[in-house]
Amino acid sequence: MVVIRTGRAESDPGLDFGGVRTEFGLPDEFPAAALAEAQRAVSGDVDRADREDATALPLVTVDPPGSKDLDQALLLERVGDGFRVHYAIADLGAFVEPDGALDTEVRRRGQTLYLPDGNVPLHPPVLSEGAASLLPGQVRPAVLWTFGCGPDGEPREVRVRRALVRSTAQLDYEGVQAAFDAGRPHPSIEALADFGRLRRARAAERGAVELQLPEQEIVPNGDGDWKLGIRPRADVETWNAEVSLLTGMAAARIMLDARVGVLRTLPDADDGAVEALRRSAHALGVPWPDGVTPAELLAGLDPARPEALALFVDATRLLRGAGYTAFDGEIPEVTTHAGLGAPYAHVTAPLRRLVDRFATEVCLAVTAGEPVPEWLRRALPKLPSLMGSSDALAGKVDRACLDQVEAWVLLDRVGHEFDAVVLRAEGGGADVFVAHPPVMGRCTGEDLPEGEWIRVRLVTADPDRRKVVFERV
Template identity: 65%
Template sequence: MKTVFIAARYTRPAAPERAITAASAGYCGVVPPLVIRTHASGGDFGRLRAEFALPESFGPDVLAEAEAAVLDPLASAGGREDATALPFVTIDPPGSKDLDQAMLLERTAGGFRVHYAIADLAAFVPPGGALDHEARRRGQTLYLPDGNVPLHPPVLSEGAASLLPGEVRPAVLWTIDVGEDGELAATRVRRALVRSVEQLDYEGVQAALDAGRPHPSVAVLPELGRLRRELAVRRGALELQLPEQEITGDADGGWVLDRRPRTVVDAWNAEISLLTGMAAAQIMLEAGVGVLRTLPPADAGSVEWLRRSAAAAGLGWPAEQSVSEFLSALDPGQPVSMAMYADTTRLLRGAGYTAFDGALPEVATHAGIGGPYAHVTAPIRRLVDRFAAEVCLAVTAGREVPQWVREALAEVPGHMSVSDGLAARVERACIDQVEAWVLAEHVGQEFTAVVLRAEETRAEILLENPPVMAKCAGERFPEGERIAVRLTEVDVEHRKVSFERV
């Protein structure tokens, strides 16, 4: 069984920026997914991989350097705290092997303490070496239904660097104190050795919490997660609870297209990552050096347009209520909410990475998160995190930021921009391909769909079953309502499907 979770097209930037607060796709009930069986003339992603010139392997120099790092990692040089007695756990999708984060949450007299261990890739990647150059070329791990294209060789990403259960691993250990009100109070960052005691998944954590038997290491996650979510709304974070499409490989070699089930544990887990990223941004801004994930605030015209859209949909939006407060009050189970989330993506344009060394950047916040934010929690899968972590480690230890990090800061935003663009195109192509395979034998069939965004002669729609997002021809589309549509054409080779309103 192979599974890949592919985000729907209308989403905020990639996780962990996309916090999830509820099961957003439950409005249409439980329906059996359609299945496409692979066969000789199609069903694999080889052509797509070739189209995007995705690398099939790593060069011998990269692999040799990775193997040498595993045998004698830089972490063995010393100066690393022994934190192996702390009972860390990881929370990831089932079957994941590239485990970046492990957590231990505690209640304290004054609030909460978050121990967050992040895989220390710098312990394995010598600056300026073959591994470093290849990681800069790739930028991030790409996920496809038939296997990923990793940022680092699997001997590191799924082995020596991964925070696998029962294994002692080098980590960047964040200890973050949070007050009773959920606000960040203090941060400590250092290198350490850690050991995860168990690998958990979202559904399992949710089931244990529902049964009143949570793992002790994350027992306070609901309380802290709710506090942080409330703060997020107050600071203006934009939560778009659009559905995610899930592509699953079945035992017979076919592909199943379905919605990914979401739990509130997804949201709470994301909040811990967001908390750490905001702590990192604070450290870097105070030091005047670093790299942030930024998104400029939406202009007044876009917000006013969204208010008019809400009014046209019959949704009450008090003048004193912010966009964040308005979105948080919507019921994600209603089609009209889906349309509003889709419209709000207009406010989330212009995300990027901003490096600085000396003068602070003009835009130093992320409008979707509602404050300054940096990527530091996924170095196995994302290039920028390794460099941002090195800045935080140096600053908090009172040391100069290493010269190799300062030199890289000017280049990293460009590498990430290129890889983000490629990741988005590959993700969209995978979704489009499976949608075409799934619908190929259903031309002429009618479906029920929700109108997400309407124009004069076409609309963006979301089918209820299978969960396909597509364009639909017609007139006078009722945005945020269900309509009947007919599948008029499927072009498997070019990954296109066409619908018309019935």
């Protein structure tokens, strides 16, 4: 997985990603009509008549450092032996006119694309980094979810409504983790660790599959070009993600009960995929006790072990076939996301992902006892195709950027030798992971042992073709 941090390499124009932008036809600006519509929306007053005033809630945001497109703000409270969770989500419905010029453009884009030398935003920055972003100290329109949860972390009651909110602080993952480690967490999220651990336990019980693969990170190195690193995932990120997952599962349940909406779905892995994973585990020397589910097995592995890393890569076969399922009147055949072990919908990142706004509008209408608007019903059948195309493009762009940086980083090291873990052997070679620098590439050779360290030599580092090839020493 690639994680891209926004930045610019100014000193050498050859080290930008213009080639990637051109190859995939990425837009460099918004149409004039869409920009004008966004500006009008920002200049006008948000309708406050039907919004709850929740500005007294001491909500905070937790994001990567320097983020400006802030989708979520949260507050966790202990109530008896349970919890109350407030989760405010940026309300794009307050700014985007259905079927207008801006709506047309964001449907075309689908989602924000992240490149190392700058983002291709879903919405104009005047919205995504300004009037719609939950920036600290600013009163913002939001969709406010409130969960009353028991001591097991499961929701007993769910409320969703439009509100006005004011974030009290913009926090980042590293700082929040350090505060927890020091025993001095921010009061608004003091309960996040306990709640997050409870939700993780529930996820394991549901059979949620988590692949602990290393996240390759592209960052500016300060000298005008780029470097690769491994992005450590802090516990607080996992806990924070559980709040988002809780919200998405609640949204899915609301839409399923109303028989209208759009879900993020993933069919259950077939028996053949599970048996193939069992064979891989046996070949890698990973014990798989009777009665242990794939999710439980994977959750118990040490990601620092080479055999575990290889098995995580092999386990991606369990998560193939993800998509979006829209429905109106009939419950679809597949309603769950097998990777999460529950029905799920995207509703928590509307600044960065198209489908979230539409799913949120369904939830708001249903819970208010109002009919789902006709413009929304017309849009639902189109969303799976729009999001599928957008997800595919985002994956290709991420991969191209990573391949480009890997080739740049290794350009002057052709002929050098490295230690590498064999991830997956097939087709007369294998995918390997080199830890220093953190590169995933192709290695030629026969009978390469999956899940073992080998010595490899770099034979190709071609920035023009974005290609890196190793051979076994």
